[in-house]
Amino acid sequence: MxxxxxxxxxxxxxxxxxxxxxxxxxxxxxxxxxxxxxxxxxxxxxxxxxxxxxxxxxxxxxxxxxxxxxxxxxxxxxxxxxxxxxxxxxxxxxxxxxxxxxxxxxxxxxxxxxxxxxVTKMEKLVRRNLRQTKTDFTFEHIIGASDELKEVIALAKRATRTNSNVLIIGETGTGKELFAQSIHTESDRANGPFISQNCAALPDSLIEGILFGTTKGAFTGAIDSPGLFEQAQGGTLLLDELNSLNIALQAKLLRVLQERKVRRIGGTKEIPIDVRVIATINEDPIDAVANNHLRKDLYYRLAVVTLFIPPLRERNGDIPVLVEEFIKKYNQLFNLDVQGVSSEVLKFFESHSWPGNVRELEHVIEASLNLLNHEQIIEFHHLPYQYRKNETKQKFTSESIEFKNNAKTTLLDQLASFEKQYIEQSLKKHNNHITKTAQALGISRQSLQYRMKRLNIKV
Structure with a gap:
């Protein structure tokens, strides 16, 4: 024993x-x-x-x-x-x-x-973010000449005339905070604070006190501390990746937006607030609501002005302009004199799906410049390894469709084979996203799912 x-x-x-x-x-x-x-x-x-x-x-x-x-x-x-x-x-x-x-x-x-x-590092990061309330960007910093981007910029500029809440929707790396800062800078609130908080960066136990503030004695260790709403008084509060915020906290956030008052944790006093809220999410709002990532009532409260920032793959015309701007930026940082990219590299860029969007393109340019010696043109062999190893370079052209070369093959068989390959490559281009693939093919989501089942296409 x-x-x-x-x-x-x-x-x-x-x-x-x-x-x-x-x-x-x-x-x-x-x-x-x-x-x-x-x-x-x-x-x-x-x-x-x-x-x-x-x-x-x-x-x-x-x-x-x-x-x-x-x-x-x-x-x-x-x-x-x-x-x-x-x-x-x-x-x-x-x-x-x-x-x-x-x-x-x-x-x-x-x-x-x-x-x-x-949470020591996290706490210091929060404090540093709260001190850095100066906005660095305006609409002039948004690079691109495509009609898709121009349309979003025009809508964002109109939003500067009011104090309505704004919801910015876009994939990671599309520049959502760039738009948020630009709206603030050109609005009547430009002289007020601009405070940004990533809702995915902190645990629930921290984010609630940071958002709404705390009252001394509310819980052990609590001190009188203003939350982000109080600190953003007269200015703009950016809530980045709002769909990562706990649903229970989203309900409290909705109450603040509706009543224009905030109550600190443990407090009884209602504090009036004059804050414009700009929120960003990195998924389709319909999907976010359906997956319980975003309250429906909060979505409607925030989406007074809604900006959909198109992913880079849907505005290929902006790629040459972005490439030029990033080369210019890193030429100055690295003291280089690179003049541009080869036609092969540009063709690859225009065919790549860019899951990381503009941020990914900037990373590729920076990484490529680090591999240059004395060359002035970025060639394909200068690209990072993970891009070079894919020999197909993610092309999506009709030449990649293979037909069955068999005299006994019927027309229906050929059409079915073509349809399957075409759908598979479209799915690959859109990272197996059913809704986006259906939109690109010009059919409904249900129709695409039916065809995938009939053709035994799995993702």
Whole structure:
């Protein structure tokens, strides 16, 4: 029996040491008895700095705050999902999200355990983003001469005359924030703050307080802190990738947009706000609503002005202009004198599907310039390997359709073979996106799905 308990003890110790969350436990006096590897890494401290020492002698806490471990120990209550900022013995700031609970034996509290997730870097990133409210872009920075892009720019410029909410829809890399900043810069709110927050970059436990603000005492470690709506007063708030925001938080956001008032977490006071909200999503709003990524009522509230930014593959005419602009940009950065791209490279660019859109094209130009020696023209062999290895270069022409060369093959067989190849290549061109492929083929989504089933085409 003792041997079995010894094995289990060793097993528990090994598990605690190897888990990917910080674990810190104190005894009834507040002295550390468990301090695992992940916690040591998060707090940049050695075991001997903390183990068997009083927490109050090792760590420093912000004014009017104390250790959640000690609070749980003293109050005998579980503390769930609380953000805490404190300092190690060298004064280095640490921010964690904690779940803390007391341990009782025979009804008496004998210890407390804290399970912590490190969000230090994320917290600093948020603060830096909030300081960087200056807009750098106007409509003149949006590069392209295609009719599709010109139409979106014209609509965006009309949106500068009002304070209506704006929803910008576009794939990753199409330049949604560029449009948002341009609308702000040329609106009556240009002298007010422009604050941007990526909703996908933060966990729910952080984003709620950041959006709406917090009131001192609302939860352990909470301080009086204005949220993004208050900080954007008189200006514009950009909520990037809104479809990544938790549905419950979307309901709170809807209430703020409807009432034009915000209430901090834990607060009772309604604070009037004068903020224009611009939101972006990277998927079709109909799909986002259907997949429960976006509340329908929030969609209608935001989509007073809706901008659909076309992907790069749907405006090939902009590619030469973009290529020229990116070469010019990196010529200056790298002190080069590259004059352009070869006809082969340009032809490849115009046939490529560009899943990463303009951002991907810029990356390819930058990467290619890094491979040049003294050449002044980007050739195909200068492109990054992942583009060169595809010998077909993602061509989509009628020459790629193969016909069965068999006298016994009927017309219906030939047509079926042609139809299957044509649909398969169109699907490949549009990254197996059913709706976009159907639109390109000029048929309904249901019709395309029927044909795929009949021709045994799988994606």
């Amino acid at each position: 003792n041997l079995k308990k010894s094995i289990l003890t060793n097993l528990y110790e090994e598990i605690i040491e190897r888990v990917s969350v910080g674990i810190h436990a104190v005894d009834h006096e507040g002295k550390t008895i468990i301090y695992n590897k992940k916690m040591r890494e998060m707090e940049a401290m050695d075991e001997e700095d903390v183990l068997y020492k009083d927490v109050r002698d090792v760590f420093q806490f912000q004014e009017n705050q104390s250790s959640t471990l000690l609070q749980s120990l003293e109050q005998g209550e579980e503390i769930v999902n609380v953000k805490q900022t404190y300092f190690n013995n060298r004064g280095v700031e640490i921010t964690t999200i904690n779940n803390t609970f007391p341990l009782k034996i025979h009804g008496k509290i004998c210890a407390a355990v804290e399970i912590a997730t490190d």
